Amino acid sequence: MRFFSHQRPEIPIVDHIKSDGTEWTIKEKLWLGLSASDYFKQFFRNPVNWLMIGIFAVGVPLILQRYIYGLAAVTHASNDYPWGLFLGFGLFGMVPLSASGFMLGTTCELFGRKDFHPIERLALLNGLLGYFFAVLFLEVDLGMPWRLPYPMFVSLGPAAVLFLVAWHVATYLSVQIAEVLPAFFEWIGWLKGKRVIRKMVLGLTIAGIILSTLHQGALGALFTYAPSKVHPLWLSANFQWIHFFCSSIFAGLSMVIVSSTLIRNFAGWRCDDTFKNSLDDITIKLGKGCSLAMITYLVIKIVAIAHDQEWAYLLTGWGSYYLLELGVGVVLPMFMFATAVRNNSATLARAAAWITVFGIIWNRLNTSMITYNWQLYPEIPHWKEVWITVTIYSLYFLTYRFIIYRLPIVYNWKGKK
Amino acid sequence: MKTTVSRRTFIKGGLAGTVAATVLPEKKSQAATFEGYPDGMGVLVDLTRCVGCRSCEAACNEEQKLPQPEKPFDDFSVFDEMHHGQKRRTDETRYTIVNRYDVPGLDHPLFRKIQCNHCQEPACLTSCFVNAYTKTPEGAVIYNPKVCVGCRTCMIACPFYIPTFKYSSAFNPRIMKCIFCYDTRLKEGRPPACVEACPQEALTFGKRNKLIEIGRQRIRETPDKYEDHIYGEHEVGGTAWMYLSSVPFDQVGFDTHVPKEPILNYVKDFLGIVPMVLTIWPALFAGFHLLATRKDWLKNKNEDTHEEE
Ligand code: SF4
Ligand code: SF4
Ligand code: SF4
Numbered sequence: 001m002r003f004f005s006h007q008r009p010e011i012p013i014v015d016h017i018k019s020d021g022t023e024w025t026i027k028e029k030l031w032l033g034l035s036a037s038d039y040f041k042q043f044f045r046n047p048v049n050w051l052m053i054g055i056f057a058v059g060v061p062l063i064l065q066r067y068i069y070g071l072a073a074v075t076h077a078s079n080d081y082p083w084g085l086f087l088g089f090g091l092f093g094m095v096p097l098s099a100s101g102f103m104l105g106t107t108c109e110l111f112g113r114k115d116f117h118p119i120e121r122l123a124l125l126n127g128l129l130g131y132f133f134a135v136l137f138l139e140v141d142l143g144m145p146w147r148l149p150y151p152m153f154v155s156l157g158p159a160a161v162l163f164l165v166a167w168h169v170a171t172y173l174s175v176q177i178a179e180v181l182p183a184f185f186e187w188i189g190w191l192k193g194k195r196v197i198r199k200m201v202l203g204l205t206i207a208g209i210i211l212s213t214l215h216q217g218a219l220g221a222l223f224t225y226a227p228s229k230v231h232p233l234w235l236s237a238n239f240q241w242i243h244f245f246c247s248s249i250f251a252g253l254s255m256v257i258v259s260s261t262l263i264r265n266f267a268g269w270r271c272d273d274t275f276k277n278s279l280d281d282i283t284i285k286l287g288k289g290c291s292l293a294m295i296t297y298l299v300i301k302i303v304a305i306a307h308d309q310e311w312a313y314l315l316t317g318w319g320s321y322y323l324l325e326l327g328v329g330v331v332l333p334m335f336m337f338a339t340a341v342r343n344n345s346a347t348l349a350r351a352a353a354w355i356t357v358f359g360i361i362w363n364r365l366n367t368s369m370i371t372y373n374w375q376l377y378p379e380i381p382h383w384k385e386v387w388i389t390v391t392i393y394s395l396y397f398l399t400y401r402f403i404i405y406r407l408p409i410v411y412n413w414k415g416k417k
Numbered sequence: 418m419k420t421t422v423s424r425r426t427f428i429k430g431g432l433a434g435t436v437a438a439t440v441l442p443e444k445k446s447q448a449a450t451f452e453g454y455p456d457g458m459g460v461l462v463d464l465t466r467c468v469g470c471r472s473c474e475a476a477c478n479e480e481q482k483l484p485q486p487e488k489p490f491d492d493f494s495v496f497d498e499m500h501h502g503q504k505r506r507t508d509e510t511r512y513t514i515v516n517r518y519d520v521p522g523l524d525h526p527l528f529r530k531i532q533c534n535h536c537q538e539p540a541c542l543t544s545c546f547v548n549a550y551t552k553t554p555e556g557a558v559i560y561n562p563k564v565c566v567g568c569r570t571c572m573i574a575c576p577f578y579i580p581t582f583k584y585s586s587a588f589n590p591r592i593m594k595c596i597f598c599y600d601t602r603l604k605e606g607r608p609p610a611c612v613e614a615c616p617q618e619a620l621t622f623g624k625r626n627k628l629i630e631i632g633r634q635r636i637r638e639t640p641d642k643y644e645d646h647i648y649g650e651h652e653v654g655g656t657a658w659m660y661l662s663s664v665p666f667d668q669v670g671f672d673t674h675v676p677k678e679p680i681l682n683y684v685k686d687f688l689g690i691v692p693m694v695l696t697i698w699p700a701l702f703a704g705f706h707l708l709a710t711r712k713d714w715l716k717n718k719n720e721d722t723h724e725e726e
Contacts, residue, residue: 072584079508079581080501082569110702112710143567143582143590150547155564157548161684162570164691166546202706210698214691221687225544225574228675237683241690377501 012269014408016189016415026188032405052394059391062384066140074384081379083141083368085389090137092219092364094130095169096244097357099252101127101176102205102212103289109205116285118278121183121409122263123256125400128176130255131169133396140388161221168215175204175211186413187406213245220244223367231371233313233322236304246300249293251360253286254333257353259400263410270404272411280346287349290356291337294330301326318374325366329359457537457556458603459625459657460612461632462530464669465642466619469496469515469528476614477513477532480598484510504670507531509583512595513611518669527662529669530620532611533558533579533595534649535657537625540680544574549592555604556625556657557597565592576653576675597657625657632661654679 010019011033017023024033031039043049066074077084104123107113139145151157151166178197185194197204220240223230227237236243264271264279271279305311313319336352339345369379404410475490477483488495496517498505504516513532520527535558542550542558549565552558560580567590572580583590598609607613608622621631632647648666649659652675660671667673676683 066587068587070583070585070587070590075584077569077582077584079506079572080503080578082572082582106702110706110709112706112713141568143569144565145567147564147566150564150566155547155549157546159688160544160546160570161687162544162568163546202703206699206702209702210694213694213698217687217690221684222570222573224683224687225540225570225680226576227680227683228576228672229573238686241687376503 012411014272014411014414029187029406052398055387055391055394059387059394062388063140063391065384066388071141071143074382074388076379076382076385078379080373080376081369083372084379085369085381085385086137086141088365088368089361089389090141090392091134092368093361094134094137095219096216096248096251096360096364097255098127098130098134099212099216099248100124100130100256101179101252102208103249103252104256105179105205105208109201110209115278116282118275118410119256119260119282119286121180122260122404123252124176124179125183125403125407125409126256126259127252128173128180129396129400129403131173131176133392133399135169135173136392136395137389140392161218161225165215165218165222168211168218172208172211172215175207178204179208183407183409186408186415189415191416212248216248217241217245226372229373229375230367231313231318231322231374232308232310233305233318234367234371236308238307239300239304242300243297243304246293246297247360247363250290250297250356253290253293254353254356254360257283257286257350258357260410261350261353263404267401267404267410270410274412275410283346283349283353284341284344287337287352288341290352291334291341294334294337294356298326298330298334318371321366325359325362328355329362330356333359454552454554454556455626457554457625457657458597458623459535459556459628459659460609461621461623461628461647462658462660463619463621463635464527464529464660464662466617467515467528467530468617468619469493469517469526470616471495471515472614472616473530473611473620474511474513474515476610477595478511480601480610481512481596483512486510507579507594508581509585509593512593516670520664520668523664527664527669529660529671530611531577531579532658533597534577534659535595535597536653536679537655537657538653538679538681540574540576540653541571541580543679543681543684544570546570553599553603555597555599555606557599557603559596559599560592560594562591567591574680576672576680625655625659628659632659635661651677653677654682 013024013029013033015024034042062074071077075084075086100123104116104120107116108120139148142148147154151163152170157163178200182194182197185191185197218241220243223235224237224240227235260279260283264276268276305314314323333352333355336348336355340347340349340352369381373379471490471493478486478490495505500506505514507514513530515528515530518527518529535552535556537552539550539552539558542552545565546568547564547566549561550558550571551561567582569582571592572578572582580592580594582592597603598607602609612620612622621628623631629647629650632650636643636645636647642663644662644665646666647659647661648671649656654677660666662669662671665673
């Protein structure tokens with residue numbers, strides 16, 4: 001961002017008022033206070049954007065192909081493997097990584113921990129976007145995407161786990177929109193709206209906890225419909241929902257660490273000093289939370305194996321794979337987090353967070369695709385399926401960045417609040 | 418009939434409650450086990466009688482107006498077809514399939530007909546979030562394409578890999594599966610097309626309870642000929658279509674690891690906590706909040722009183 005230099009002290013925009021006393025218009029705010037040509041110059045100077053253009057150039061036609069010729073044209077979804085990457089990664093992976101919103105909402109609003117305040121909005125935004133894009137992934141995967149509201153309004157099957165997921169994700173999305181709105185209201189300068197939401201914050205937060213506990217768990221419970229298909233090590237009828245819920249705690253926290261790291265490193269111009277100066281400290285505290293959640297998770301994983309008498313499976317090939325997943329995805333980062341806390345090293349905590357995020361996606365893919373049908377044959381996703389997944393994830397990235405650049409998420413609004 | 422519906426209503430009460438966040442679930446004492454409709458019909462498939470003529474496949478194809486297959490129904494080379502190391506399976510063009518199994522030590526092959534087993538407590542039905550499936554009192558598990566969203570959870574849930582999806586269609590996809598010829602035959606009390614077409618009487622149509630008796634009788638009368646087991650009597654809580662075999666069932670492609678109880682039982686643990694979370698969480702966390710912020714609150718109050726003085 002070389003354009004944000006000393007010659008124009010009023011950008012990046014942090015206030016309604018320009019240095020000459022006039023107000024920024026919304027349009028100017030959207031352009032980050034730059035002229036169109038400057039904006040595009042900086043846009044095309046960034047190699048990441050070229051990568052995005054490349055991804056979209058192939059991905060958008062593929063998505064069109066999916067909607068014109070059906071799922072068979074772009075995926076390897078089959079009668080044996082009804083779910084592929086769109087849900088395996090997009091739904092089962094994105095949702096736990098978005099647990100950050102409810103985690104930090106609870107910490108700040110409910111437990112009154114003001115020290116986490118600088119990162120609260122980022123966590124809420126991370127949650128909102130994660131859920132929103134999980135729904136988008138779902139819309140690519142559903143056979144009849146135009147019937148998305150059916151389970152809500154047209155034909156209700158309230159005894160099904162997916163019914164609960166649908167309702168909760170929908171309600172929780174609205175809760176999260178409400179939680180992120182204050183940042184938007186500050187930015188456009190509509191303070192009345194902000195005050196209204198401020199009054200509801202406690203209610204929203206508690207609703208967030210309930211909905212999150214239930215739907216994070218419900219995503220796990222979905223697999224208990226297939227007790228003879230998913231490998232027993234990855235499935236526990238009694239504990240599946242706790243496994244999914246508990247792992248979403250460290251998944252969400254790690255995802256905020258990852259995204260705050262990226263923002264600090266690549267969008268440092270947008271962060272204010274409060275954010276930058278408190279970030280290391282917050283990262284370590286979040287790391288502490290992660291390591292605690294991880295040890296709990298490990299314990300209930302072991303309890304599940306003991307409960308279902310599955311020790312013998314651990315000696316098989318799948319058992320080694322299972323131990324590898326737990327070792328790399330949970331035990332390793334757990335020790336890294338613990339060491340990071342002891343040595344006060346934010347860098348180590350950040351490395352651990354990256355591994356955790358990878359580990360959680362790996363676990364969800366293992367449950368939904370890799371060990372699913374372990375007695376049949378393995379299925380490898382179509383390259384187009386992979387590409388569409390990457391395309392939608394890129395759209396997620398761009399939206400995320402678009403909002404971070406503009407709304408007061410990692411900086412404090414200087415104008416009236 | 419009262420007890421048969423009450424467990425579902427119980428669970429519905431629980432989950433619907435999560436949405437409205439008001440209703441408490443009904444009393445647990447009502448939670449009896451749903452055992453299907455007592456007078457439901459079924460079919461008993463006797464593997465020792467089946468000769469693999471595929472007449473049943475042809476009859477199904479015609480009755481359900483499915484597309485003509487590439488190879489005609491009298492082409493027996495289809496038995497050698499393999500896909501991903503698996504034998505043929507049902508798909509959007511065929512609701513039923515007959516496969517050949519060469520069992521070691523047996524001088525002739527065995528054939529097994531596959532179709533929807535029309536479970537007593539169907540996993541497809543219980544997993545569907547728009548209630549697209551219905552178990553009719555006659556015993557059929559039917560599907561309503563008008564409300565299906567295409568999430569394919571039913572395919573995940575069916576322990577027999579039966580529902581298939583029209584992946585080839587972008588605008589009109591749907592689940593395709595055997596419906597026991599419900600609309601055209603079963604409703605009027607007539608046997609499905611495949612049963613009528615079978616020249617070997619390998620398929621016996623009748624009341625499910627009666628079929629279990631017939632099966633037991635055949636086993637009792639010729640114990641050397643049969644495995645002492647009716648596949649489907651207890652599998653996944655019981656199915657309307659059941660099987661007799663002369664060799665252990667896993668040697669003729671049956672999944673003998675499917676649970677002996679309804680799939681729904683595996684999901685109940687989670688369903689049970691839902692009302693709990695709903696009722697306890699709000700109070701619990703509101704309490705936490707008060708505790709955690711007590712100091713601030715006291716401070717504010719003190720300041721207020723100071724101001725007043
Ligand atoms: S066999 Fe599968 S599709 Fe048929 S009723 Fe049972 S669960 Fe449903
Ligand atoms: S694919 Fe259709 S029938 Fe199957 S669970 Fe989803 S909505 Fe129900
Ligand atoms: S029609 Fe009867 S004998 Fe012929 S394949 Fe079908 S079940 Fe077997």
